[in-house]
Amino acid sequence: EKTQIDYDRYKRLYENDKAITKNVMEVQESRLKQVQASVAEIIASIDLAKSQLKQARSSLAIANKDWSDSLVVSPISGKVSRRMLEPGEMAGAGTPVLHVDDLSVLEISVYLPGEYYRRIDPGKTNMHIQVGDIDLGQHPVSYKSPTVAPVLRTFEIKCLLSKPAAGVAPGLLAGVTIVLDRREGLGVPSESIQKRAGENVIFIIENDVASMVTVQVGLQMDGMTEIHNAEIPAGASVVSLGQYYLNDGTAVSIVKEVR
Template structure:
């Protein structure tokens, strides 16, 4: 029984494999049939001749490209450099204390107008310096008294000397008449010589006293000068732009207390790349300046730095601006154009110039067709390109639609911009 059951199971598995093989073969045959049908249809379509062109298609006109024209015009072209600069005061002063000390008072505020040599700005240690002046005056009086004392002593000694000389002459007379001894004459001679030496000594003392008097007077002048210098006056006329200290703070040489800017003469300063150094010539190179909405016109360069700054590779250039309006003050940003050269030439809008096969061309319109014209170009500025040859002033050039044109293409002008570029 077990044998027959295993034989039946093997027969069933054989029938299952046979059915699966038959089903796969049928699917493959169906796919081959479909591919054959589509291949026949595609071959039939390829063998079908193309329809002959109709008469209407042969007579259809070429489509015209719409273009916009502009007129080449005579313009001034410049070789120039545009940079940003700053407005500065040509003359300014950072005013420091001449005499170190405590600031007694500051007499000006920011914005005040000051006059050179007249307006007192601030003062330092006035009490101490006034006392120093008084002490110096007393020293002068003491020195004067010393001179007067020595002169009085000289007069007294000269009188004694004169009396001693008179006595010496009398003693000699008496000695010749044997009225007195020789020792008395010699004693009187020594008295005269002693008084003469005393006179010379007193005169030396007088010279010393006079020198001390001059020294005392010099010390007085120094003290008075220090007192005068403690009240610092404006070195330049202008307006106080900064006040860096307040009363009670220490001030000294090299420590600014106020800054004064002379607004009557301003200058524009710019820093230019080093490669332009040889092209800028003071007195000849023109600087065109604009500050905000204020056009300051054209001024010549007045200063070029003798050196190039080694870190940034730039150098400073300045131009003096005279008669500036009140809204232009130091610190304003200036738009500066340095003009190296200028010439008159024919200009076309920059977009009209194309590069075709490594050469510059423009398109013009002749009898309804595009004409490609090779040109030589120069400088470019303000949206215009200088044309050195190929186009004359007054000729129209294509400024819109030109990138799709070829020489001889039909065109349709939809707008003609008469020099409004």
């Protein structure tokens, strides 16, 4: 700016008053052009620096993206059950490295014959689960397959098991009993029931005498059978061993009673 002011002043002195020589004027004009060239160079350098800064920021963003993509975080909490690659090995995009299992929730999967399809109601139907000698109790069915497999005529049901007991882990076989119906009633050991003249009968002991009682059987589970239409006194002893040698009215002597 000062150079421009000086040039304008010298120009007035030369053109109006002829107070300076042409040579002095040309020197001043040359100095102005040098300063203008220097300013233009500085502006160009600033524009170049801005462009380089923009490019550097773009490179930094790409580097940060590559860094974040290189950090793989497990989508679930759990434990590593399998490692497919060792530290230091190279892996391409999409290559599995670790298998993580969430042990806080396990899923029990069971396949049932198609004839039971309409009787399974997710959220209402229960399954009793046992893994080895660990009884996990009853849990509601959480899923029922929308279709029945056309070849095997079976369908899948599932149950979610939250906070499983110690000793229960993914991959173990589970014994599952589907509870399709529940009611309370009179039951006797299944082996105590026998056929006599085409009817189901049991023998009870009253006053050391065997009495034959005709029964109608119902549900069977865990070695017990539900019976209907039988008048059995409360606390009566039911014969479950040697009953095939008895007849109605046979005198007996109880050697051992099992409760």
